[in-house]
Amino acid sequence: MRGPGKWTPRQTRQAWGGGGLSHSGLCMPHWRLHTELMAESPITARSQDFAAWYQDVVLQGDMAEPAEIVKGCMVIKANGYAVWEVLQRELDQRFKATNHQNLYFPLLIPESFLKKEAEHVEGFSPELAVVTVAGGKTLEEPYVIRPTSETIIGHFFAKWIQSWRDLPLLCNQWANVVRWELRTRMFLRTTEFLWQEGHTAHSTHEEAVEESLRMLDVYAEVSEDVMAMPVIKGVKTRAEKFAGALRSYSIEAMMQNGLALQAGTSHDLGQNFGKAFDVKFQNKEGQLDYVWQTSWGVSTRLIGGLIMTHSDDKGLVLPPKLAPVKSVLVPIYRKEEEKGPVLEAAHRIAKEVGAKVDDREGQSPGAKFFHWERRGVPVVLELGPRDLASGKIVLKRRDTGTKEPVDQTAIAGKLAEALADMQTGLFTRAKERMKANTVLANSIGEVEEILKNATAEKGGGKFVMAHIKDDPAVDARMKEFKATIRNIPLVDEFDGPGKCIVTGETVPHRAVIAKSY
RNA sequence: CGGGGCGUAGCGCAGCCUGGUAGCGCACCUGCCUUGGGCGCAGGGGGUCGGGCGUUCGAAUCGCCCCGCCCCGACCA
Numbered sequence: 001m002r003g004p005g006k007w008t009p010r011q012t013r014q015a016w017g018g019g020g021l022s023h024s025g026l027c028m029p030h031w032r033l034h035t036e037l038m039a040e041s042p043i044t045a046r047s048q049d050f051a052a053w054y055q056d057v058v059l060q061g062d063m064a065e066p067a068e069i070v071k072g073c074m075v076i077k078a079n080g081y082a083v084w085e086v087l088q089r090e091l092d093q094r095f096k097a098t099n100h101q102n103l104y105f106p107l108l109i110p111e112s113f114l115k116k117e118a119e120h121v122e123g124f125s126p127e128l129a130v131v132t133v134a135g136g137k138t139l140e141e142p143y144v145i146r147p148t149s150e151t152i153i154g155h156f157f158a159k160w161i162q163s164w165r166d167l168p169l170l171c172n173q174w175a176n177v178v179r180w181e182l183r184t185r186m187f188l189r190t191t192e193f194l195w196q197e198g199h200t201a202h203s204t205h206e207e208a209v210e211e212s213l214r215m216l217d218v219y220a221e222v223s224e225d226v227m228a229m230p231v232i233k234g235v236k237t238r239a240e241k242f243a244g245a246l247r248s249y250s251i252e253a254m255m256q257n258g259l260a261l262q263a264g265t266s267h268d269l270g271q272n273f274g275k276a277f278d279v280k281f282q283n284k285e286g287q288l289d290y291v292w293q294t295s296w297g298v299s300t301r302l303i304g305g306l307i308m309t310h311s312d313d314k315g316l317v318l319p320p321k322l323a324p325v326k327s328v329l330v331p332i333y334r335k336e337e338e339k340g341p342v343l344e345a346a347h348r349i350a351k352e353v354g355a356k357v358d359d360r361e362g363q364s365p366g367a368k369f370f371h372w373e374r375r376g377v378p379v380v381l382e383l384g385p386r387d388l389a390s391g392k393i394v395l396k397r398r399d400t401g402t403k404e405p406v407d408q409t410a411i412a413g414k415l416a417e418a419l420a421d422m423q424t425g426l427f428t429r430a431k432e433r434m435k436a437n438t439v440l441a442n443s444i445g446e447v448e449e450i451l452k453n454a455t456a457e458k459g460g461g462k463f464v465m466a467h468i469k470d471d472p473a474v475d476a477r478m479k480e481f482k483a484t485i486r487n488i489p490l491v492d493e494f495d496g497p498g499k500c501i502v503t504g505e506t507v508p509h510r511a512v513i514a515k516s517y
Numbered sequence: 518c519g520g521g522g523c524g525u526a527g528c529g530c531a532g533c534c535u536g537g538u539a540g541c542g543c544a545c546c547u548g549c550c551u552u553g554g555g556c557g558c559a560g561g562g563g564g565u566c567g568g569g570c571g572u573u574c575g576a577a578u579c580g581c582c583c584c585g586c587c588c589c590g591a592c593c594a
Contacts, residue, residue, distance in 0.1 A: 051588080068586065126592070148594095182518070182592060189593070262594065301594055332553055366554040373554090384553055394553080482590095517594095 043374070045313050050257045055186070057307055060374045061316035064186050072184040072191035076300065079375060080187075082324035083303055084194065088174065090226050090321075091196060091298065094218045100170040100198060105152050107176075108143035113151035116276040120150065123243020127179040129191075145178040150244060150269070150295055153199045154277030161201060161291060164283050168211070169201040169291075187304030188261070188517050195299035201291040203283060205270070208292035212266040213490075215296040216249045219264035227302065228319040228427035229253050229309045230434050231263055232463075232512060234487025239475035242295075246270035252486045252512060254434045255308035258461025260486045260516035263305050266296035304517075309430050310399075315374030317398055319426050320419040327355040327415060328377050330368045332384030345408075346383050349393060353412045355381055373398065378422055379415060399425055438463040440494065440510070444477070444501045447513055451481040465510040467498035474502045478513060486512040 043060055044052040058064055063080030067073040076084065092102070108131060114121045124147045131143045146152070153171070161169060174196050184190050198215060202208040216233055223231045231251035241248035245267040253263045273279070274290035283289050310317040320326055331346040333339045343359060350357045358368050365382070372380050382394040382403075392405040395414060399422045406414045441447045441464045450464050468474060468485060478484050492509035500507050 055587090066586075071585080123593095177594090179593070181594095183590095193594075195594075265594070297594075299594055330553095334552060362551095364552050364554085364556060366552080366556085369554050371555090382553065386553070 043315055057311045057316055058186050061376055072181055074186045074190050083322055084300055086322050090222050095172050100172045102172050104173050105149050107146055109146050109152045111142045111144050114144055117244045117272055120244035129178050129180055147177055147179045149197055150273050154273040157201050158277050158279045161279055161281050164203050164281055167201055167203045172196055172198040187300055193299050195297050197297045200294045205292045208294050209268050212268045212294040216266040219298055220251050223251060223263055226321045227306050228423055229305055230431040232489050234489040236487055237470045237475050237485045239472040242267045244272050250487050253305050258437050260514040261305045263302060264298040269293040310426050316376030318376035320378045320423050323378050325356050325377050327379040328372045329355045329357045329381040330365050331359060332365045338385045341388060353415050379418055441466045448481050451483050461515050464513040465494055466501050466513055467507050468511050469500040469503050469505055469507055477502055483513050483515045486514050
């Protein structure tokens with residue numbers, strides 16, 4: 001049954017106005033002309049429809065699929081979850097290295113808890129899912145399904161903290177959260193998503209600020225060094241900060257269409273939740289004081305950012321450090337007598353270099369190449385009778401598409417080299433793209449001029465760097481061009497102080513204005 | 518939540534206007550043959566036509582209601 005809710009190429013095609021007519025025949029790469037009817041469907045070109053391309057890559061890369069029976073939710077498939085597991089490992093070891101411990105709090109939070117911090121409840125109430133009936137009875141007090149856990153953690157922190165000796169308290173939890181979203185996109189925004197949320201309590205504000213910046217650095221490091229995704233660290237404006245925080249920091253990445261993606265956030269919560277949940281400690285002077293808290297999180301959204309940073313019209317591209325399978329060896333043989341020696345050599349070499357052998361029967365090598373290509377495997381090795389005779393093996397890179405015959409004796413080194421080169425190459429390319437699409441503006445008119453045509457279809461979005469005041473009224477003006485102030489960078493890479501393009505007041509340096517996901 | 522589009526086999530679609538009990542390609546299964554970028558041939562399995570109600574001798578097809586998904590906008594990691 002076709003069933004409700006398949007995100008099909010046909011539907012996306014119609015959405016961008018092609019009516020499903022003949023776009024497939026017109027501007028496809030030539031190899032698609034005779035492969036239209038293949039099981040693994042073609043991928044919409046980025047230049048045609050970026051949103052459709054993204055969806056195709058997720059689906060064809062077997063990363064996830066819509067859970068059509070649950071509104072706004074998705075199934076993260078084995079391929080996608082494996083990437084999440086690598087991310088979890090990379091993040092978790094850095095959390096541990098900075099003395100955090102993992103624990104776990106309940107999914108359900110008493111509704112009254114949310115209401116204890118005024119700004120917090122106001123920020124989250126539109127997106128709460130609430131449990132009102134359980135065990136066949138209407139509950140006296142409804143539970144909300146956690147949209148984040150500051151409140152319930154505040155409650156327990158109050159029980160656990162008495163003295164300055166209990167501080168700092170450094171916690172993290174890996175969890176799912178639910179935020180009722182009006183519009184969803186796989187990985188980027190779904191009703192339920194996976195994340196980690198760090199929660200810490202400190203005896204001084206300085207220490208809390210230090211902590212929130214430390215974890216922002218951890219996020220930036222994982223983004224750039226592991227995911228090869230360049231980011232801008234900065235402060236969120238008051239209008240954009242987390243509901244209940246004193247100050248929020250973010251890392252912002254630029255997708256291939258020039259739109260910004262908030263890839264991680266870290267919050268200085270001040271004493272707001274301490275006061276709301278009565279989290280007090282006795283300091284060294286014997287005085288009672290409220291704790292200073294932080295919270296910080298990254299989610300499965302990172303995977304969406306990863307896809308929109310590196311993937312191409314052939315499908316997924318995974319940076320080697322994140323790829324669950326770094327290389328696949330495709331054995332090629334024509335005659336029965338070739339099969340034995342080829343497979344023997346294939347397994348020997350694969351074992352030596354840690355590659356996976358695709359020895360499925362009944363699939364042609366060509367089909368296997370396409371299969372692994374769209375799943376983002378960094379390197380595919382090809383080994384056939386010709387290579388056996390010459391002592392070579394063919395190494396093909398996913399990022400550049402280059403094919404190179406390599407001496408079998410040198411393959412381990414060459415493979416490692418190719419993977420390392422791909423990792424840095426992907427980062428460099430993304431970084432250069434970000435630079436190329438970052439422009440300065442010195443008046444609100446210029447900002448408008450730049451952003452009004454800034455969509456993927458019209459040549460790509462931009463990061464507009466402008467002097468602009470951190471004032472909600474100023475943020476509101478950005479709505480005129482469907483943009484937001486993404487953040488105020490921690491490090492100024494431009495020209496220092498200048499006059500705000502809206503109010504004329506002097507501000508320390510330029511901020512990032514962009515359209516975003 | 519407003520505007521637009523769509524829902525027929527696992528996937529992509531035809532059939533609907535002009536009602537007569539469902540078809541094509543790919544995928545899947547079996548066998549042979551092939552294998553350096555999506556091989557070929559032969560045979561085969563698979564569908565409560567998104568759901569409900571109605572009109573009719575008869576509904577995928579006509580009418581009403583509902584549900585879901587995609588796209589575009591307002592809110593958000």
